[in-house]
Each structure stands twice: as structure tokens, then as C-alpha cells.
Amino acid sequence: MKKKFDFSVLARSKVTWAVVAEALILLVCLFVRPDFFSISYQPTTEMLYGNLIDIVNRSSEITIIAMGMTLVIALGGTDLSVGALVAVSGAIALKFLRWDVTIYNTPGDYTVYPFILVLVVPLAVCTLMGLFNGFLIAKADIQPIIATLILMVCGRGIAQILTNGKQFTTQYSPFRVIGQGSFLFLPMPIIITAIVVAAVALFVRKTAFGTFVEAVGINRKAARLSGINAQLIIFIVYALTGFLSGISGMIYSSRIMSNDSNNAGLNFEMDAILAVVIGGTSMTGGKFSLLGTVLGSIIIRTIVNLVYYFGIASEATMAFKAVIIAVVIVLQSEPVRNYFAKHSKARQNLVSGGARG
């Protein structure tokens, strides 16, 4: 006899509900403005052009950070410094591109320092800052929320000092490629995000790393007693999150071809945490879902684009977002999922019972 698929498993999975939520939002879009889904080819930029592309493209910064944030949260921690690190990364990149705006007066297609430094130094600094977070949490045993608060507060200050509180602009074309270039008819940030997601997924799922993270997240002491080097795991996860924030910052600043120490990455920590939570990873740590996080990030961006596309009044925007997110979170809550799981199981029994006579 063919084994029947058990829907209750599907209904219990949080990822399913993230998919349902995104599908519902898109369904509403389909009814209100069918052209929301139109995709065409834009010859001038050699890219596909459409709202769905925009949504995935603009969700890149959050998705990349949220990959690290998923592991951080799976460890039972949080990283509040990611947004500030985005600003630091952009500030360093623009610093190397422009160095001293009083000497190199107008922005142009040049870089003062070799491009390789523009790429490597911001990522290296952000990784070091991530390591600093990891040190405070693993070695000094400070609560993650407090430890990462330090860089959250002073990160933007560091970015400001690096650029003397100024906003630099550049026209350097290789730098533009990161955020505005195209590859395989897709915007470059989508490609970078795909690579990052694939790399992180392979790293955590094809090695034992993911299991170690879950073990430490569930019970650090027990993990240590069973031979897992918990400190090392924490170091790696926070350093990785710092590194990913650096990449996100490069994309952000390349999109606007400038650093914006005041606004770059503002509230990204909240969006990244939200993406992880919508994606079904529990704030208490343990099991995590990278796929869910990607979906979570896309849901957040869909809402933003929906607000723009439908011309919802700016005063109502915040409330509108809050309502949708509240609905998504409630859909995923334990009681609701259990209700649907029970319901589908009961129905299934009834149906199969009836069929067998």
C-alpha cells in the first residue's frame, strides 16, 4: 500500500507557515494589482525588470545578515551590532575610495587606494568586530544582548570618526558592480546572496557544525561535556555574522555609491531578527532553519514593496506593516499550528477510514 503523506507534519512546521504567509500576501497583490507580477527585460541594464526581482534584490542585505543571525539565535544569543557594522563597512570602503575629500575634490571614476583594499579591509574589520563580540560572549561570559550592544552603540561612532562625519560619494565603476551590476540577467546582490546562502547552508549542513550549534544552543554545558568546544563555536558564529554584515554593508553602500554612517544599516538588527523569527527559528535557541530565514527576509521586503506599490499613505505605513507581521507571527504560533495539525490529522483519518470502508 502506498504510504499516505502526513499533512500534520507539514502543518506543524513553521517553514510551511512562512510559505503560506508569503503566498497569502502575494495573492492579495494579485487581486489588487495583477501588474505587480509583471517581469520584463531591461536592455540598458541587461537585467530582468520587475517587482518580484526588486523584492528579492532589496532583501539581499537583510538575508545575508540573517544567515549569521540564524546561527546566533540558534546558539540562544542575539547580535544587535549588525546594523552598526553595515555602517562601518561602508565607511571604510568609501574612505579607501575617496580618502580625503578636500584633496580629491569631485567624486569620479577613480579610487585612491587599490580596489582590493576597498574589498578586503571592510570585511576584515567587520570580522574582527564579530570576533570581539564572540570574545565578550564566549570568554568573558557576558550576555549576548549586552555584549553586542557595545558595538551597536559605538559602531556608528567609529564609522563617523573614519569619515570625519561626512558623507563621501564615488563614481568608481568596479565598486558600482557590487550593488548595481548584473550577472545572468539578475541584479548582482541576488547572485551574492545566493552564493552566501549556499555557502552557509553547505557549511552548517554538510559538516557537523550545524549540529554543534544546535547542541550548544540547547544546552551549552551538556554540549561541552559531550566534547564540543562551545567557545570555539561561539567565536566562529559571531565572527561569521560580523563578516556577513560587512558584505551587506558593501552592497548597501555600492547601491547608493556613498557611505551613510547615520542611516546605513539602521534597524537592520531588528529586521534580521524578525526574518529569523518569521522563518521559524525560536529565540530560545536550538533548532534552526536557514530556508525559513530566507523566506522571512523576503516576506519583510514584500511588505515594504507592497506599501510603495499600492501607494499606502506614509502615516499608515508603520501600522500596516505591524498588522501583517502580527498576523504572520500568530499564524506560526504553537497553538495555531497545533490546531491545524490536529485538524488535518482528524480529517485525514476520516477520509482514509472512509475509503477503506
Place this chain on the structure above:
Amino acid sequence: MKKLLALALAVVMLMSVASALAEYKVAFSQIGQESDWRTANTDSIKAAIEGHEGWELIYDDAQQKQENQIKALRNFITQGVDVILFTGVVSTGWEEVLKEVNDEEIPLILVDRMPDCMDQIEYAAAFGGDFVEEGRRQTAWAGEYLKSIGRGEEEINVVIMEGTTGADAQVGRTKGNLAGLEAYPNLKVVAQQSGNFTRAEGQALMESWLKSIDKIDVLIAQNDDMALGAIDAIKAAGKVPGKDIIIVGCDSVKAAFDAIVAGEMNATIECTPLYGPFVVNAVEKLQAGEAMSKTLVHPEEGVYDMDGGIDLGTVVSVKAADVIDERQY
């Protein structure tokens, strides 16, 4: 050793007393560094006070926190400063501390942002921008420019990219934008949304508008940063910024001048941060004991565009390329 220390201490104290006697203390409570505009504003006032003979500047950066600013104002009182310059981070909640300043009879000069309790407190002078007029100038520039190129009768679709919802500049400029449009019945607003005053959000918003609205002729961006972000989005959609879509920004930052000279942006309405000269003038009057008017004084501001010569009633636009080298911020 102890004697030496005491001596040194005495010398230091004496010197500070001497300097306190000689210098006229001008205290400035600034909100923090939120933008290039704010940095230029701080630099202008600081340089003007520090460069003035016989004045000593006592500066406090509140880092965007009201409690820091209240603390700073109380410190100024204990230090016995001669005059206080004040820019409030928010508009409410200043009654108590500003009344304390009044009680000590320290003259107060309000700069840039006006507290809600202005009517209930004493102040010597007030300088601030006129957001409503800036907003009016934005749409008026678009209307007049279209007339000048023979599109005065054509049906024109306008999108308004607003600043951070609820900010003084957003409220004022939106009011001005809409008021300015009344004189140009051919201009029609097809969308209004917040781009939060940042380049990134301006870009994302424009990207979306270009897909949801069939025809956009004019973009009114309530600051230059959003306009600069939008330029890239317009290019990505295969349109020519400055031609297919007319772009009017606000603030007049250096980057906007670069964009106008490059032909990618059409105009920017000035919102000057350079309050230094005004402040010096007011403090000089105070020091000399002259009477001052209590009306809110708006600094004189220009309009800069590609070709110049657009008459907006209160001001005539200036060609950006002619003055780009003089821009300080």
C-alpha cells in the same frame, strides 16, 4: 612635592579665573551629528564664535538625546555663561529647563529648531529655516520651469517623495509642496510616500514607483539625498534623469550641485545650515546691550538649477555651475 602641586593648582585656578573674567562665554547646545547638513551647521557656528575676539565657546554635543541636552543646559547655568545658543533635539519637554535659564537671566538664542513652548519663555532671538516656503519653492520651480520649456498646458504627473514622517521638515515641506501646486493646475500629484530622507530608501521607493505608475514627469524629493538615490533607480529603468523625469531636491548639498552640473538633476532649493554670521551678529548686539526683535528670522536662501533665471516670486534661481566652487557643504 605637595607644595609644588598646590602651586601648580593655584596657578591653574588663577588662570582659569582670569580667563573667566576676560572672556565672554557663549554656550552652544547642539543636538548631535545626524547628517552632513548638521555637521556644516555645527562647524559654521563653532567657527564663527571661536574666531571672534574675546569670546569663549562652550560647546556641548547631546548625541541626539534630550536628557543630555537638559543636563548640558543646567551645566551652562552653573558655569555662569553669558549667553546660550540652543537647538532642541525634539520640540516638546523644554518648559522646565528653559524657565530655569530665564530665571538666571541668561539670554537665550534659539537656533534652527523652535521648541513648542516658545510663547511661554523669554528669548533674545530666534533663527530658523522656513520649511513651508522651501516646499512651495520646490513645486513652484517645477511649474515655472515647465512653463519656460513650453509644457505649461500639458498634463504633468508629479510624485512627492516625503521625508521622515512627522519630522518638522517633512510636515512643513509637504504643506508647502501642496500649496505651491495650486497655482499650476496642470500639475497633478499621482503618488506621495516617505523615503525617510535617506538615499537608499529614496532609491527603493523610486524603483517601485517606476513600475507602479505609468507616467512620471516630475519628482519632488524633500531632500537631496533621496533625489540622488532616485537618480540611480531612474537610470536602472532605462530612463534619463533630468530629462525624462524632472528632479527637484531640497537642502542644496554639494553632491546635488555635482548632479545638477552633470545634468542628472534639475534643481535644488537651499536650506542653509550656515547660521554662524547670524549668531555672531545677535550675540554682538546682546553684548552691546542693543534691543532685539523677537520675531523668528529666516536666513536668506537661494534656488539652484541647471540654467538659472527661473522666477519664483520671492527668489530667482541661480545657475548651479556658477556657484559650485563656493559651496561649503
